[in-house]
Amino acid sequence: MSFDTTSLFIAHRRSLVDYATGIVGSRAQAEDLVQEAWLRFDEVARQRLLGEPLAYLYRIVRNLAVDGRRRGTREDKVFARIDLDVAAAATRDGPSTPEAVALYRDELRLLDEALAELPERTRIAFEMHRFGGCKLREIAAFLGISLPLAQVLVTDALQHCKHRLGWP
Numbered sequence: 001m002s003f004d005t006t007s008l009f010i011a012h013r014r015s016l017v018d019y020a021t022g023i024v025g026s027r028a029q030a031e032d033l034v035q036e037a038w039l040r041f042d043e044v045a046r047q048r049l050l051g052e053p054l055a056y057l058y059r060i061v062r063n064l065a066v067d068g069r070r071r072g073t074r075e076d077k078v079f080a081r082i083d084l085d086v087a088a089a090a091t092r093d094g095p096s097t098p099e100a101v102a103l104y105r106d107e108l109r110l111l112d113e114a115l116a117e118l119p120e121r122t123r124i125a126f127e128m129h130r131f132g133g134c135k136l137r138e139i140a141a142f143l144g145i146s147l148p149l150a151q152v153l154v155t156d157a158l159q160h161c162k163h164r165l166g167w168p
Contacts, residue, residue, distance in 0.1 A: 005045045008053055009038050016061050023065035032137050032147045033068060037061045039146075068148060107165060114164035118157055125150055126157030 009016075013034065020030035020037075037060040041053075050056050115123050121143060128134040128142065140150040162168075 005042050005053070009041070009057070012054060012057070016057065019058065020061050020065045023062065024068055028137075029068065030065070032140075033064050034061060036146050036148060037064055064148060068151065110165050111161055114161045115157075117164075118160060121145075122153045122157045125153035126161075129154045130158075 016034045016037070017027065017030050020033045021027045024030055024033065037057065040060050041057045044050070044056075045053065115126070118126070125139050125143060128139045129136065134142075136147055136150045136154065139154070140147045143150065145153075
């Protein structure tokens with residue numbers, strides 16, 4: 001290797017975080033993203049010689065940021081839809097009618113079955129996020145996975161549950 005990856009990263013870390021923040025809109029998320037980019041960059045740099053290492057590092061940051069923003073937007077839309085559906089059902093039927101109770105019991109049973117069908121790691125990630133209020137960063141640390149993978153697991157679980165409940 002003809003350059004020191006650690007020195008390169010340290011020298012440009014702040015500008016990488018600023019760059020990622022401009023894409024994802026959150027400095028905290030950008031910090032996590034740049035850390036993930038560094039891990040990927042370092043792994044590749046150990047395996048082969050990089051012609052323009054700084055440009056390659058920026059490209060990794062950009063790709064992770066754009067992918068994360070897309071997933072976040074899609075996930076926000078799905079969560080908003082779920083919240084609206086629950087709120088509409090509660091105001092439309094009233095919270096204590098026998099019909100509403102039966103409907104919620106059926107949906108809860110279907111949700112429980114859907115969660116049981118998920119792989120353990122996916123189920124844990126979803127439950128931590130939706131029921132425990134954990135941030136993706138906390139889920140990733142708990143499961144020992146990357147931040148993007150934590151987001152994929154939560155999104156996959158959500159899509160599976162929506163499908164099983166018959167939601168669009």
